[in-house]
Amino acid sequence: MKKIPIAISSCLMGNEVRYDGGHKQSKYCLYTLSDWFDYKPICPEMGIGMPAPRPPIHLVEKGEQIRVVQVDDHDIDVTDELKDFARKRLPDLNRISGYIVIRNSPSCGMERVKVYHDNGNPAGKSTHGTYIGEIMKQRPELPVEEEGRLQDPKLRENFITRVFAYEDFQENVKAAPAVDQLVKFHSRYKYLVMAHCYEDYKELGRLVSNQDGLSTDKLIEQYEQGLMRSLKKIANAKSHSNVLYHILGYLKECLTSNAKQELINVIEQYRKGMVTLIAPVTLINHYIKQFGNEYIASQAYLDPHPIELGLRNYI
C-alpha cells in the first residue's frame, strides 16, 4: 500500500532541532505509524533561520495581538517570519493528509500554548502556536493532532480515522473532481459519518444531492469541509451502536435467529462497555463477507484504518 503523506514536527522524528539542541522523538510515530505514513518533517523555527541550540521563544500578549518573542528579549519578535514560513510551505503541503505536532510549542502547539504578559507573568490564557495556527487557518479541513494526545485511545482512533478518510477523499475525489466520484465516495462513507454525527450525515446527503445547483468545484469544496468537520467529532458507544444496528438491518433476512441474537448481544455488550468496538465489528464483518451486498460491504465504517494498528481494541 502507498504510504500516506503526513507532515510532522521535525523534533518528533528525533531530529535535534529544539531550542536546547535536543529532540522529542516519538516512538509511536517513528516505529508504529511509519508503516503507513510517509513523514515530511518540518521545523518552522529552523525554517526561518534560527539555529539549534537557540534562545527560547514564547507567546506574549501585546495589545490585541499575540506575538512570538524571545523569552529574555521581547524586542526580538519572529511572529511575521513564522506566519510567512507557513504560507510559503503551504503549496508543498497540498497533498498531505494530516499533520502531527508537538504540544506546548509557541510555533507548533495545536492548542493550549501558554500566553504571557509583556512583564513575563502568565496572562491566564492560551492559544495555538503561531506557525501551526496559520496552517490550520489556511487548511481548516486538514487533520491536525498533537503527539501527546495520540496516547488517548479515542483521540488516536479519531485522528487516524480522519487521516485515512482524507487520504481516500484526496485520491478518489479531489484528484479528478467529478460529481459521480463524489456520490460514490459519499455512498461508502455514510455510516462512518453517521457514527460521528447523525445530523452531519443528513446534511452531507442533502449537499451531495446538490439541490442548490452548485458548481462541481464548489460542491466538492463544501463536502470536503463538511466531511472533515464531522469526522472530527468523537463517535461514542451510543452512536456506534446505532450504526451497528443499521448495518444489522442489511443482514437480518440472511441470519438465523440465533446468529442475529448473538450479534445483538455483542452490540449490547459493547454499548454497555463490557467489550470494545472491535468485538461487534469483527462479528458483523464476518457475516457481511458471507451475506452482505456490495453497498454494505463497501462501507468505510467496517474498515476505516489498518487492523494491525488495533485502534478499535481500545475504544
Ligand code: SF4
Ligand atoms: S519549532 Fe516545532 S519542530 Fe521545531 S523544535 Fe520547536 S516544536 Fe519541534
